[in-house]
Amino acid sequence: DTTSGPRLKIAMQKSGRLSDDTLSLLQASGVRFNLQSAKLIAHAEGWPIDLLRVRDDDIPGLVMDGVVDLGIVGENVLEEVRLERLQTGSPADYQALRSLDFGHCRLSIATRLEEHGSAALEGRRIATTYPYLLRDWLRREGLNASPVVLTGSVEVAPRAGLADAICDLVSTGATLEANGLREQQVIFRSQAQLIGRPGDLSQGQQATLDRILRRLDGVQQARE
Numbered sequence: 001d002t003t004s005g006p007r008l009k010i011a012m013q014k015s016g017r018l019s020d021d022t023l024s025l026l027q028a029s030g031v032r033f034n035l036q037s038a039k040l041i042a043h044a045e046g047w048p049i050d051l052l053r054v055r056d057d058d059i060p061g062l063v064m065d066g067v068v069d070l071g072i073v074g075e076n077v078l079e080e081v082r083l084e085r086l087q088t089g090s091p092a093d094y095q096a097l098r099s100l101d102f103g104h105c106r107l108s109i110a111t112r113l114e115e116h117g118s119a120a121l122e123g124r125r126i127a128t129t130y131p132y133l134l135r136d137w138l139r140r141e142g143l144n145a146s147p148v149v150l151t152g153s154v155e156v157a158p159r160a161g162l163a164d165a166i167c168d169l170v171s172t173g174a175t176l177e178a179n180g181l182r183e184q185q186v187i188f189r190s191q192a193q194l195i196g197r198p199g200d201l202s203q204g205q206q207a208t209l210d211r212i213l214r215r216l217d218g219v220q221q222a223r224e
């Protein structure tokens with residue numbers, strides 16, 4: 001019986017680049033919500049599912065702390081939060097359930113410098129919203145460069161004299177071009193992912209998840 005017992009809590013981005021595709025995918029999987037835009041929580045019609053609509057940055061932590069059962073989030077945010085939590089000693093485990101084939105982008109280093117290759121980054125300042133992913137890559141490459149953390153407008157940092165390079169998300173490349181920057185190096189490739197909290201779900205929750213996954217796989221196959 002999937003109608004009694006704890007409901008399945010799913011966290012998704014409230015409003016942003018992932019919101020429409022997330023809702024479409026859930027809807028195509030048969031899960032419908034009556035969304036009232038101001039509300040944090042929505043209840044699925046006919047399913048024991050609650051949808052929590054939050055900032056995308058909060059989704060990995062909610063899943064890793066077991067506050068919600070499932071989350072749909074970009075792998076860039078997921079990995080950034082995981083690395084941060086590993087370093088600060090917070091729970092950082094999750095279950096990767098499905099790659100969702102939307103929200104594709106790459107985290108890239110871009111520079112105004114004419115030099116090619118990563119040697120040009122040695123000793124430089126790199127503006128980014130993703131300091132943990134950037135530091136991880138720099139360490140693996142054996143490069144010494146200093147991340148400058150900005151939560152927005154990263155692409156103007158070189159022009160503003162705040163940094164020599166940037167490390168930011170790219171999809172079409174139009175933003176880089178508009179700011180006179182050239183993509184030097186992809187450090188991380190990302191798409192939206194469905195993740196689950198660590199530990200076992202209740203029987204009813206697991207049955208609900210299995211139904212969602214079966215339908216989701218059907219939708220993905222039909223799209224191929």
Ligand code: PRT
Nearest residue numbers: 016017055056057074103104105169170171172173174175
């Ligand atoms: O409010 P909230 O915190 O929830 O949203 P947000 O503003 O942090 O995120 P949002 O909605 O902008 O992006 C959500 C997720 O979409 C990201 O974490 C990525 O996983 C994914 N995604 C896919 C992108 C892009 N493509 C993308 N192009 N996120 C951001 N961009 C930005 C990029 O930062 C740059 O400013 O778009 C610009 C570059 O795009 P192009 O096409 O000019 O290259």
Ligand code: ZN
Nearest residue numbers: 055056057058
């Ligand atoms: Zn965000």
